[in-house]
Amino acid sequence: MERISKALELAxxxxxxxxxxxxxxxxxxxxxxxxxxxxxxxxxxxxxxxFGSPLAFLHPxxxxxxxxxxxxxxxxxxxxxxLLRTQVLQRLDHLKANTLAVMSPNSGEGNTxxxxxxxxxxxxxLGRTALLVDLNLRNPSVHRRLGYEPRHGVESVLRGVCTVQxxxxxxxxxxxxxxxxxxxxxxxxxELLSSEAAAALMNELRNRYSNRIMxxxxxPVLEADDALAFSRVVxxxxxxxxxxxxxxxxxxxxxxxxxxxxxxxxxxNGERAAGKPRN
Numbered sequence: 001m002e003r004i005s006k007a008l009e010l011a012x013x014x015x016x017x018x019x020x021x022x023x024x025x026x027x028x029x030x031x032x033x034x035x036x037x038x039x040x041x042x043x044x045x046x047x048x049x050x051f052g053s054p055l056a057f058l059h060p061x062x063x064x065x066x067x068x069x070x071x072x073x074x075x076x077x078x079x080x081x082x083l084l085r086t087q088v089l090q091r092l093d094h095l096k097a098n099t100l101a102v103m104s105p106n107s108g109e110g111n112t113x114x115x116x117x118x119x120x121x122x123x124x125x126l127g128r129t130a131l132l133v134d135l136n137l138r139n140p141s142v143h144r145r146l147g148y149e150p151r152h153g154v155e156s157v158l159r160g161v162c163t164v165q166x167x168x169x170x171x172x173x174x175x176x177x178x179x180x181x182x183x184x185x186x187x188x189x190x191e192l193l194s195s196e197a198a199a200a201l202m203n204e205l206r207n208r209y210s211n212r213i214m215x216x217x218x219x220p221v222l223e224a225d226d227a228l229a230f231s232r233v234v235x236x237x238x239x240x241x242x243x244x245x246x247x248x249x250x251x252x253x254x255x256x257x258x259x260x261x262x263x264x265x266x267x268x269n270g271e272r273a274a275g276k277p278r279n
Contacts, residue, residue: 056169056179062147069117071173073124077117084267085121088238089128091264092213097235099206100264101216103227104240105250110269111240112141115217118238122213123177129212131168131205133180135230136219137189140182146171153183157201158192164204178212189219194229202233221254231261239263243270 062068069075073082092100102115119132133154134142143150150169156162157180164180171177192198205214216234218227231237237258241251255263 053165053168053170053178055172056146056148056150057172059147062145066145066147067113067117068145069120071120071124071175073117073121078121081117081121082124084118084265085125088118088264089122089125089213092236095236095262095264097262098210098212099202099214099216099235101218101227101230101234101237101261102240103218103221103237103254103258104242105220105222105246105254107220107223109220109240109242109246110267111220112136112145112217114238114240114267114269115215116142116145119213119215120174120177122215123174129176129178129209131178131180131209131212131214133205133214133216134182135193135216135226137182137186137192138219138224138226139185142179142217143181143183146179148179148181150181150183154180154201155182155184155186155192158195158197160197164201164208190225190229193226194232198230199233221257222250228257231258234261236262236264238265238267240267240269243268245270 058068063070067077069078069081072078073085088100092098102111102118104111116132119130122128123130132142134140135154136142137155140153148169150167152162152167154167157164157167168178168180171179186192216230218230221227239251239254
Protein backbone atom coordinates (compact mmCIF):
# COMPACT_ATOMS: atom_id res chain seq x y z
CA MET A 1 0.00 0.00 0.00
CA GLU A 2 2.85 2.39 0.83
CA ARG A 3 4.38 1.80 -2.57
CA ILE A 4 1.24 2.64 -4.52
CA SER A 5 0.54 5.61 -2.23
CA LYS A 6 3.93 7.09 -3.02
CA ALA A 7 3.36 6.42 -6.71
CA LEU A 8 0.00 8.15 -6.61
CA GLU A 9 1.48 11.12 -4.77
CA LEU A 10 4.12 11.42 -7.48
CA ALA A 11 1.39 11.30 -10.12
CA UNK A 12 -0.59 14.01 -8.37
CA UNK A 13 2.42 16.29 -8.06
CA UNK A 14 3.31 15.95 -11.71
CA UNK A 15 -0.33 16.28 -12.71
CA UNK A 16 -0.75 19.54 -10.79
CA UNK A 17 2.37 20.96 -12.41
CA UNK A 18 1.06 20.07 -15.85
CA UNK A 19 -2.36 21.54 -15.11
CA UNK A 20 -0.86 24.78 -13.83
CA UNK A 21 1.34 25.05 -16.88
CA UNK A 22 -1.58 24.44 -19.20
CA UNK A 23 -3.83 26.89 -17.38
CA UNK A 24 -1.15 29.60 -17.32
CA UNK A 25 -0.63 29.53 -21.07
CA UNK A 26 -3.20 30.53 -23.63
CA UNK A 27 -4.45 27.40 -25.35
CA UNK A 28 -3.03 27.66 -28.82
CA UNK A 29 -5.42 26.23 -31.35
CA UNK A 30 -3.97 23.71 -33.78
CA UNK A 31 -3.95 24.55 -37.48
CA UNK A 32 -7.02 23.32 -39.30
CA UNK A 33 -6.16 20.05 -41.05
CA UNK A 34 -6.67 19.76 -44.74
CA UNK A 35 -9.77 17.67 -44.32
CA UNK A 36 -13.44 18.14 -45.12
CA UNK A 37 -15.82 15.73 -43.37
CA UNK A 38 -18.18 14.07 -45.80
CA UNK A 39 -21.86 14.79 -45.51
CA UNK A 40 -23.70 11.93 -43.86
CA UNK A 41 -26.83 10.46 -45.43
CA UNK A 42 -30.15 11.42 -43.85
CA UNK A 43 -30.98 8.96 -41.05
CA UNK A 44 -34.10 6.86 -41.07
CA UNK A 45 -36.46 8.55 -38.55
CA UNK A 46 -37.87 5.16 -37.55
CA UNK A 47 -34.46 4.00 -36.36
CA UNK A 48 -33.06 7.13 -34.82
CA UNK A 49 -33.06 8.71 -31.40
CA UNK A 50 -32.23 12.17 -30.13
CA PHE A 51 -30.26 14.40 -32.54
CA GLY A 52 -30.86 11.93 -35.38
CA SER A 53 -28.39 9.28 -34.21
CA PRO A 54 -29.37 5.58 -34.23
CA LEU A 55 -30.20 4.03 -30.88
CA ALA A 56 -28.04 1.26 -29.38
CA PHE A 57 -30.07 -1.05 -27.14
CA LEU A 58 -28.11 -2.70 -24.31
CA HIS A 59 -29.07 -5.87 -22.45
CA PRO A 60 -29.42 -5.41 -18.66
CA UNK A 61 -27.87 -8.81 -17.91
CA UNK A 62 -24.72 -7.92 -19.85
CA UNK A 63 -24.43 -4.58 -18.08
CA UNK A 64 -24.78 -6.21 -14.67
CA UNK A 65 -22.22 -8.90 -15.50
CA UNK A 66 -19.72 -6.30 -16.71
CA UNK A 67 -20.30 -3.98 -13.72
CA UNK A 68 -21.61 -1.17 -15.91
CA UNK A 69 -23.53 1.55 -14.08
CA UNK A 70 -27.28 1.65 -14.73
CA UNK A 71 -28.96 4.78 -16.16
CA UNK A 72 -28.47 7.93 -14.08
CA UNK A 73 -25.40 6.27 -12.52
CA UNK A 74 -27.48 4.59 -9.86
CA UNK A 75 -26.46 1.47 -7.93
CA UNK A 76 -23.79 0.66 -5.32
CA UNK A 77 -20.89 2.07 -7.36
CA UNK A 78 -22.74 5.15 -8.58
CA UNK A 79 -21.76 7.38 -5.66
CA UNK A 80 -18.04 6.79 -6.17
CA UNK A 81 -18.20 7.48 -9.90
CA UNK A 82 -20.28 10.62 -9.33
CA LEU A 83 -17.58 11.86 -6.97
CA LEU A 84 -14.95 11.12 -9.60
CA ARG A 85 -17.14 12.86 -12.20
CA THR A 86 -17.36 16.04 -10.13
CA GLN A 87 -13.60 16.17 -9.57
CA VAL A 88 -12.84 15.52 -13.24
CA LEU A 89 -15.36 18.09 -14.49
CA GLN A 90 -14.00 20.76 -12.16
CA ARG A 91 -10.50 20.27 -13.51
CA LEU A 92 -11.62 20.07 -17.13
CA ASP A 93 -13.58 23.30 -16.69
CA HIS A 94 -10.47 24.90 -15.18
CA LEU A 95 -8.53 23.88 -18.29
CA LYS A 96 -11.41 24.92 -20.57
CA ALA A 97 -11.18 21.39 -21.97
CA ASN A 98 -13.80 18.90 -23.10
CA THR A 99 -11.65 15.99 -24.27
CA LEU A 100 -10.24 13.42 -21.83
CA ALA A 101 -8.12 10.33 -22.48
CA VAL A 102 -8.49 7.49 -19.95
CA MET A 103 -5.27 5.47 -19.75
CA SER A 104 -3.34 3.02 -17.59
CA PRO A 105 0.33 2.01 -17.47
CA ASN A 106 -0.40 -1.65 -18.27
CA SER A 107 -3.31 -3.86 -19.30
CA GLY A 108 -5.77 -5.27 -16.81
CA GLU A 109 -5.92 -2.14 -14.65
CA GLY A 110 -9.54 -1.22 -15.34
CA ASN A 111 -9.27 1.83 -17.60
CA THR A 112 -12.00 0.64 -20.00
CA UNK A 113 -14.53 0.11 -17.22
CA UNK A 114 -13.52 3.46 -15.71
CA UNK A 115 -14.01 5.21 -19.06
CA UNK A 116 -17.46 3.67 -19.55
CA UNK A 117 -18.74 4.41 -16.06
CA UNK A 118 -17.25 7.90 -15.97
CA UNK A 119 -19.04 8.71 -19.25
CA UNK A 120 -22.30 7.39 -17.77
CA UNK A 121 -21.82 9.46 -14.62
CA UNK A 122 -21.11 12.62 -16.63
CA UNK A 123 -24.19 12.09 -18.79
CA UNK A 124 -26.28 11.71 -15.62
CA UNK A 125 -25.55 15.31 -14.61
CA LEU A 126 -28.12 17.78 -15.84
CA GLY A 127 -26.68 20.20 -18.35
CA ARG A 128 -23.92 17.80 -19.40
CA THR A 129 -23.69 15.32 -22.25
CA ALA A 130 -21.01 12.70 -22.82
CA LEU A 131 -19.52 10.96 -25.84
CA LEU A 132 -17.57 7.74 -25.21
CA VAL A 133 -15.03 6.92 -27.93
CA ASP A 134 -13.25 3.56 -28.11
CA LEU A 135 -9.74 4.24 -29.40
CA ASN A 136 -8.21 1.02 -28.14
CA LEU A 137 -7.79 -0.09 -31.74
CA ARG A 138 -5.50 -2.94 -30.73
CA ASN A 139 -8.19 -4.59 -28.64
CA PRO A 140 -11.53 -2.74 -28.88
CA SER A 141 -13.76 -3.88 -26.05
CA VAL A 142 -16.19 -1.08 -25.16
CA HIS A 143 -18.91 -2.51 -27.42
CA ARG A 144 -18.40 -6.00 -25.97
CA ARG A 145 -18.61 -4.69 -22.41
CA LEU A 146 -21.88 -3.01 -23.36
CA GLY A 147 -23.23 -6.01 -25.24
CA TYR A 148 -23.63 -4.03 -28.46
CA GLU A 149 -22.49 -5.01 -31.96
CA PRO A 150 -21.89 -1.93 -34.14
CA ARG A 151 -22.28 -1.91 -37.91
CA HIS A 152 -19.16 0.19 -38.35
CA GLY A 153 -16.33 1.35 -36.12
CA VAL A 154 -14.28 4.47 -35.57
CA GLU A 155 -11.40 2.77 -37.39
CA SER A 156 -13.49 3.07 -40.58
CA VAL A 157 -13.84 6.81 -39.91
CA LEU A 158 -10.07 7.17 -39.57
CA ARG A 159 -9.60 5.30 -42.84
CA GLY A 160 -12.08 7.53 -44.63
CA VAL A 161 -14.55 4.72 -45.28
CA CYS A 162 -17.35 6.06 -43.05
CA THR A 163 -18.39 9.40 -41.59
CA VAL A 164 -18.73 10.06 -37.89
CA GLN A 165 -22.49 10.33 -38.35
CA UNK A 166 -22.62 6.81 -39.73
CA UNK A 167 -20.88 5.34 -36.68
CA UNK A 168 -22.03 7.37 -33.69
CA UNK A 169 -25.04 6.05 -31.76
CA UNK A 170 -27.18 7.15 -28.84
CA UNK A 171 -27.39 4.69 -25.95
CA UNK A 172 -30.99 3.73 -25.23
CA UNK A 173 -32.23 4.62 -21.71
CA UNK A 174 -29.00 6.53 -20.99
CA UNK A 175 -30.05 10.13 -21.56
CA UNK A 176 -27.35 12.41 -22.95
CA UNK A 177 -24.88 9.54 -23.59
CA UNK A 178 -23.52 8.79 -27.06
CA UNK A 179 -21.06 6.14 -28.23
CA UNK A 180 -18.49 6.13 -31.01
CA UNK A 181 -17.42 2.46 -30.94
CA UNK A 182 -14.54 0.59 -32.53
CA UNK A 183 -15.50 -2.65 -34.27
CA UNK A 184 -12.31 -4.42 -35.38
CA UNK A 185 -8.71 -4.49 -34.19
CA UNK A 186 -6.26 -2.96 -36.66
CA UNK A 187 -2.56 -3.57 -37.18
CA UNK A 188 -1.55 0.04 -37.82
CA UNK A 189 -3.39 1.54 -34.84
CA UNK A 190 -0.69 3.98 -33.73
CA GLU A 191 -0.26 5.25 -37.29
CA LEU A 192 -4.01 5.87 -37.50
CA LEU A 193 -4.04 7.70 -34.17
CA SER A 194 -1.12 9.94 -35.16
CA SER A 195 -2.51 10.65 -38.63
CA GLU A 196 -4.08 13.83 -39.96
CA ALA A 197 -7.35 11.90 -40.05
CA ALA A 198 -7.21 11.53 -36.23
CA ALA A 199 -6.54 15.25 -35.81
CA ALA A 200 -9.41 15.98 -38.19
CA LEU A 201 -11.71 13.65 -36.26
CA MET A 202 -10.88 15.41 -33.01
CA ASN A 203 -11.41 18.79 -34.62
CA GLU A 204 -14.78 17.70 -35.98
CA LEU A 205 -15.93 16.25 -32.65
CA ARG A 206 -14.87 19.32 -30.68
CA ASN A 207 -16.57 21.72 -33.10
CA ARG A 208 -19.71 19.69 -33.75
CA TYR A 209 -20.24 18.63 -30.12
CA SER A 210 -18.74 21.55 -28.22
CA ASN A 211 -21.15 21.08 -25.29
CA ARG A 212 -20.14 17.46 -24.76
CA ILE A 213 -17.43 15.92 -22.63
CA MET A 214 -15.61 13.40 -24.80
CA UNK A 215 -14.05 10.37 -23.09
CA UNK A 216 -11.47 8.36 -25.05
CA UNK A 217 -10.53 4.82 -23.99
CA UNK A 218 -6.92 4.17 -25.02
CA UNK A 219 -4.53 1.18 -24.92
CA PRO A 220 -2.00 0.87 -22.05
CA VAL A 221 0.68 3.53 -22.26
CA LEU A 222 3.63 1.19 -21.68
CA GLU A 223 2.51 -1.59 -24.03
CA ALA A 224 2.08 0.38 -27.25
CA ASP A 225 2.69 3.87 -28.62
CA ASP A 226 -1.00 4.51 -29.37
CA ALA A 227 -1.69 6.62 -26.27
CA LEU A 228 1.46 8.65 -26.84
CA ALA A 229 0.52 9.19 -30.48
CA PHE A 230 -2.96 10.43 -29.59
CA SER A 231 -1.87 12.56 -26.63
CA ARG A 232 -0.89 15.40 -28.97
CA VAL A 233 -4.51 16.09 -29.91
CA VAL A 234 -6.35 15.40 -26.63
CA UNK A 235 -6.58 18.10 -23.94
CA UNK A 236 -6.24 16.11 -20.69
CA UNK A 237 -5.68 12.64 -19.29
CA UNK A 238 -6.89 10.44 -16.44
CA UNK A 239 -4.59 7.62 -15.29
CA UNK A 240 -6.00 4.38 -13.85
CA UNK A 241 -3.80 2.26 -11.55
CA UNK A 242 -4.33 -0.89 -9.50
CA UNK A 243 -3.61 -1.26 -5.80
CA UNK A 244 -0.94 -3.91 -5.29
CA UNK A 245 -0.25 -4.25 -9.02
CA UNK A 246 0.92 -0.97 -10.49
CA UNK A 247 4.60 -0.37 -9.78
CA UNK A 248 5.98 3.06 -8.95
CA UNK A 249 8.45 2.83 -11.81
CA UNK A 250 5.65 2.04 -14.26
CA UNK A 251 3.59 5.00 -13.12
CA UNK A 252 6.58 7.34 -13.21
CA UNK A 253 7.47 6.17 -16.72
CA UNK A 254 3.86 6.67 -17.82
CA UNK A 255 3.85 10.26 -16.56
CA UNK A 256 7.20 10.95 -18.22
CA UNK A 257 5.99 9.60 -21.57
CA UNK A 258 2.82 11.68 -21.50
CA UNK A 259 5.00 14.76 -21.13
CA UNK A 260 3.05 18.02 -21.10
CA UNK A 261 -0.40 16.46 -21.26
CA UNK A 262 -2.33 17.75 -18.20
CA UNK A 263 -3.32 14.82 -15.97
CA UNK A 264 -6.50 15.70 -14.09
CA UNK A 265 -6.16 12.86 -11.59
CA UNK A 266 -5.67 9.20 -10.88
CA UNK A 267 -8.12 6.38 -10.21
CA UNK A 268 -7.19 3.63 -7.76
CA ASN A 269 -8.69 0.21 -8.45
CA GLY A 270 -8.23 -3.00 -6.47
CA GLU A 271 -9.43 -4.92 -3.45
CA ARG A 272 -7.99 -2.54 -0.91
CA ALA A 273 -9.72 0.30 -2.74
CA ALA A 274 -12.97 -1.69 -2.49
CA GLY A 275 -13.29 -1.37 -6.26
CA LYS A 276 -13.97 2.35 -5.97
CA PRO A 277 -12.30 5.04 -8.06
CA ARG A 278 -10.30 7.63 -6.20
CA ASN A 279 -8.95 10.88 -7.49
